[in-house]
Amino acid sequence: METLFIHIAKSSGLLTLFYCAYYFLLRKETFFNSNRWFLLSGLITSLLLPFLVYTKIVWIDPVSIPTINYSQAYLPQTIQDEAFKINWNYVFIAIYCIGFLALIIKFVADFYNLNSILKGKKIQQQADFKFIDVKENIAPFSYFDYIVYNSSMYTPSELENIIEHEKVHSDQNHTIDVIISRVFCVLFWFNPIIWLYKKAILQNLEFIADSVALKKISDKKAYQYTLLKITTHESCVAITNHFYQSLIKKRIVMLNKNQSKRRNSWKYYAILPALVAFVFLFQIKTVAQEKKEALEIPEAPANVDVYKIKNTTTDEELKEMTVKLKKIHNVDVEISEVKRNSNNQLTAIKVDVEKGTGRDQTIQIEGDYAIKSCGIIISVDNNNNKKINIITDDGIEKPIVVGDNLILNGTGSCKNKAITITSLTPPVPPTPPVFPAGPMPQAPTPDMSKMPKPPVPPSNPKDKAAMSKFEKEMSEFEKKMESFEPDMSAYEKQVEEIMSKHEAIFEKEMQKYELAMDKFNDDMEKFTEDIQIKYGKDSKEYEINMKQFEKDMKIFEKNMKLHEKEMKKMEKESQKS
Structure with a gap:
């Protein structure tokens, strides 16, 4: 529906543009046949040109999620029930x-x-x-x-x-x-x-x-x-x-x-x-796309070490694993919250990994059943860069980057797995721009008392003397009427220059805003995935957090409606000017 209104507005603007060009430039010329095709081409152009849209792709760098706890940063907000509103x-x-x-x-x-x-x-x-x-x-x-x-x-x-x-x-x-x-x-x-x-x-x-x-x-x-x-x-x-x-x-x-x-x-x-x-201002659609980081997988790694944790792994073997990781790769590993069932099988374990750069990796598994095989894989590429990933029965999973933490997303085959994500925060929606305001020139007010009166045609068209006099009076009347046009032309030119500057500024801000909105939507998708990883899609915590998020999105939509109202108000003021 909004697209229809925009198309109608663009077509109306083009019609106005062609009519003004004819009225101020071509109306008094005797190129009648050329004027005919100019006016017809104006109608066809106003109908078809709004359909022609050029898409411009802008590449942006991926942005990591800030390290702020969701429960603290995303406080509940009271939303009043909206009364009935006319659409x-x-x-x-x-x-x-x-x-x-x-x-x-x-x-x-x-x-x-x-x-x-x-x-x-x-x-x-x-x-x-x-x-x-x-x-x-x-x-x-x-x-x-x-x-x-x-x-x-x-x-x-x-x-x-x-x-x-x-x-x-x-x-x-x-x-x-x-x-x-x-x-x-x-x-x-x-x-x-x-x-x-x-x-x-x-x-x-x-x-x-x-x-x-x-x-x-x-x-x-x-x-x-x-x-x-x-x-x-x-x-x-x-x-x-x-x-x-x-x-x-x-x-x-x-x-x-x-x-x-x-x-x-x-x-x-x-x-x-x-x-x-018109094409550059209104017919170029800017689309932001996030740069996809190439997944660095060494073709021939110099060294790959796999430290697998099975449900039958003993405490001694776990301790020996931490010593090897520290000695060989200078990686500090802390294993805690180990629980076993009556068969001495692992049912819960928490592994904290610190690579030495201050970036941590954490995996926590807990449940009532014995865990399946999972563990840690360390790969060293040709440049001696080390990568730490989680390994399950299904293969290597890439860790999620959350601020300074690397969180293993653990979507493999480890049963009853609950991954601890230490911090989450929702992305903040960008603020829509405001159309620049400014004083407009004073419109000329013609003195109606000075307006010439048109001559009256003679009652008898066959009276040559009367007709000759009438023609002279008509010629003088036409010249007097032309004297009132320069003031209006100058005023319209001033308004057009001011509005063009305002529109150029506003268009740039809108392009920035659209890019920020595209980035915000991408961040929201990542944030939703992280919430699902932290709480589980069917858990009560996930449902509570998502309900709160939906409430906050309603507030955001309400703000966007207010922005649309401001835009419509701006358009009315522009048309009035």
Whole structure:
């Protein structure tokens, strides 16, 4: 579930990134076809790029368990019973599904309405186009190769302009763009940017159709008058390219705008550094792996001595064994807690081994039955390094390293074996990082009294003097509106720089935290094994210790939930900024 939320958040962020690039860099350029493919590639990239994750492996050294007694260091902690809490993940999913289903129903209804308009109508086939002349009072539109209009509402010259416009939509398959943008609005309905993105796609399609159609129309003014006349029609069919749009002003401005210079095409590549930064910040997964120590087994040891202890070994033989170990290998061995049954067989024994380096090895066996064969093996490699291991009927067992002690884990065939581990401590979970805080720049507050008012179009579009005056007023209005954009652009740039620095710092801390968590999980596995060795998996002591450990892990999980809340709060503040 968390993965789904992260994917949606990343996709929404990429959509925002592409829309900002279009709005601030490409919106006023006349590269209409290039803008079309830029906007479509933004939708596809936002959906697919979050799936591409590069895994980076970081190797860390194995860490031994500290020598602190578990019973002293891991004190019980009181956990209060948690009251009923709302699972907000399920709430968010429910809200998303409601919006998703509502838009799906609306999508299907729009297709049904479109089909009801096209069904049963007389079709005129001309080349690759299918013309349908309807009687309904609806704005002209195209849907794939269908071009629908009401000829009774327009003069022949106006109808010719409209058909040329809709032919461009049909010929370039603009309906596909409309449907794709609509599907993304269904998927990301909660993100307001996607609705602005869809509007930008539809607006750019109109720019394309206007520019191509105008090349085939001799009277440019008449085409603009046709645009103004169509604004009186408010009934439009969804999921189609309809001639009526609420952006008539912008279309007229674009029709009269000079062609953009070729050198401005560099703006399309401005998005690439941002995408590379996105991959390095969010699409690289760091995995920590512990270096595996190569098990040093001499190929041809110079000397191997085995000192086996059987259940029939006498006290004299045990004493003789300790003398040999001291004399030959300078190893101090103390044998104690020896118990025998009625048949003089060993049922309990404790062997303490000190190699002379301060590192001890201890094996303790006790029970009601005679022990099986076990003992000590000392191997000397070619570098004259000595290794001490326990030997059982099943072979040599590697000792566990616990601080300065070597503890023989004794999982061999010695019956009723209880290995004494002198000290244990649980690993301490790392503390999650906190997103760096800092002051944000003051957002510019525009003076609404200084905002220009848009001019009112003349009531009679055929009045050339009034239309000329209206065009001049529109040009002045556009220039005045542009004066308000620099303040907002500067403010957004400041916020972006500050948030980028904070995110870079936080990302580094999160990488360290993730590495520490991987190490913590490995340490927990070792700690669990040591607890099992000390108390036995079925013993009461093991059960008590593991219950206490589970309680402490609940506290840790509670702290992690608090960390997640802080992260969500940080994200909300970032979005608000």
